[in-house]
Every structure is written in C-alpha cells, then in structure tokens.
Amino acid sequence: MPTTVALLVAAGRGERLGHDRPKALVPCAGRPLMAWSLDALQAVDAIGHVVAALPPGITAPHGTLGVTGGAERSHSVRAALHAAPVSDWVLVHDAARPMLTPAIVEELHDVMASEDCDAAIAATPVADTIKEAAGEVVVRTLDRSHLWAIQTPQLFRRDALERALGLGDAALAAATDDASLIESFGGEVRLVPTTSQNFKVTTPEDLHLAELILRDRS
Ligand code: C5P
Numbered sequence: 752m753p754t755t756v757a758l759l760v761a762a763g764r765g766e767r768l769g770h771d772r773p774k775a776l777v778p779c780a781g782r783p784l785m786a787w788s789l790d791a792l793q794a795v796d797a798i799g800h801v802v803a804a805l806p807p808g809i810t811a812p813h814g815t816l817g818v819t820g821g822a823e824r825s826h827s828v829r830a831a832l833h834a835a836p837v838s839d840w841v842l843v844h845d846a847a848r849p850m851l852t853p854a855i856v857e858e859l860h861d862v863m864a865s866e867d868c869d870a871a872i873a874a875t876p877v878a879d880t881i882k883e884a885a886g887e888v889v890v891r892t893l894d895r896s897h898l899w900a901i902q903t904p905q906l907f908r909r910d911a912l913e914r915a916l917g918l919g920d921a922a923l924a925a926a927t928d929d930a931s932l933i934e935s936f937g938g939e940v941r942l943v944p945t946t947s948q949n950f951k952v953t954t955p956e957d958l959h960l961a962e963l964i965l966r967d968r969s
Contacts, residue, residue: 762804824926844904870905877900900947
C-alpha cells in the first residue's frame with residue numbers, strides 16, 4: 752500500500768470571518784476550527800504524518816509537524832511539502848473545511864489506487880445555474896451538467912505535486928487549488944463525488960452552520 756503524508760493548510764488570516772485570530776484557531780463547536788479536520792486525517796490508516804502550515808508564531812497541534820505558511824495558499828502548500836517526510840502520495844486539505852470525514856479521504860485513496868491518474872480530488876456537482884458575466888452584464892450561461900464545485904481534500908502522486916509546485920511564485924499565486932497546477936501540464940485529475948456538507952468556512956454564517964452540523968454529529 753502506498754504511503755501518504757497529509758498537508759493541512761491553516762495559515763490563512765480569514766479576514767472575511769471578522770475574528771481577531773487566524774481562521775484555523777477560531778472556536779467552532781468548542782474547539783479550534785482546524786482540530787476537526789485534523790482528527791479526521793489522523794483517523795485514516797494510510798496517513799503516516801500530518802504537516803500543518805500555520806500562521807507565524809503558532810504552535811503546531813499535537814501529532815503534527817508545523818511549518819510557517821506563505822503569502823498565498825499555494826505557497827503554504829509548498830512550504831509544508833518541503834518539510835514533509837518521504838511518501839508516495841500527498842494529501843492536501845484546507846483547515847477551513849472542518850466537516851472532513853475519514854470516509855472522504857479513504858475514497859480518494861481508492862480512486863488513486865484503481866485509476867492511473869495524477870490526482871483524485873473531492874468535488875460536488877454544481878446545483879446553481881452558473882453564468883459568465885462582464886461586470887454585471889451576462890455574457891453566457893454555462894452548461895451546468897458539466898460543472899463541478901471543487902473542494903479539498905485533494906490527493907496527489909507526490910512527483911506530480913512536486914512538479915506542479917515548482918512552477919514558480921506567480922503561477923502558484925494565481926492558483927486557487929493545487930489540482931489546477933497539475934492540469935496546466937496535462938496531468939490527469941479525477942473527480943471524486945462528495946457531499947456539499949464538506950463546505951469551506953468563509954463567513955460568520957458558514958461558521959454558525961458548521962457548529963450546528965458538528966455539534967449534531969458529536
Ligand atoms: O483563503 P482561502 O479560504 O482560500 O484559504 C483556504 C485554506 O488555505 C485555509 O485553510 C487557509 O488557512 C489556507 N491558507 C494558507 N495560507 C495562505 C492562505 C490560505 O494556509 N496564505
């Protein structure tokens with residue numbers, strides 16, 4: 752069985768949450784936000800180590816190796832990967848998605864093991880109609896049946912992710928997820944359908960909803 756290192760990216764400031772501390776440390780259902788997804792990662796047998804990319808001066812949570820994150824999300828992923836012990840595969844997860852479950856991580860591993868791909872990423876079919884616009888004028892309506900909303904976790908062959916993160920600071924700064932960097936050099940990325948409950952906490956309303964779901968679960 753291939754070995755996996757997990758990179759938990761938690762170095763964002765989370766300004767839209769309107770809190771006085773970094774988003775990963777904001778209390779959510781009685782614990783720091785990042786503790787929830789860390790628990791899920793540590794419950795998966797395939798994951799040997801977790802590297803956490805953190806804001807400067809923050810102590811690494813128990814059982815993780817901490818590194819200081821970078822200016823943009825992809826820079827934080829790169830910093831964590833540099834510190835990661837040897838592995839075949841690398842899983843990247845946003846600490847801002849506390850509803851992660853071990854089952855989602857295991858499904859990504861199953862897809863990577865059975866398909867000849869470079870990455871397997873969590874995604875949910877788009878429910879809303881999506882329009883492209885110039886300013887506030889609609890240019891066209893996209894065919895929703897081909898559209899997916901992309902989440903983390905994202906699981907990569909380590910060599911593919913290392914190549915992607917070597918693309919340079921500007922390409923990394925423009926990337927809103929790591930899989931798009933793999934796509935840019937023709938790598939194969941597979942979608943793994945998940946629930947929209949694995950949403951990213953961005954606003955105070957998201958935090959409230961996450962608390963309700965997590966309290967209900969435990
Ligand atoms: O900013 P955004 O919501 O896209 O952040 C997604 C995840 O990336 C969060 O978990 C955040 O902590 C992390 N991040 C990071 N370093 C940054 C920016 C974001 O680790 N410079």
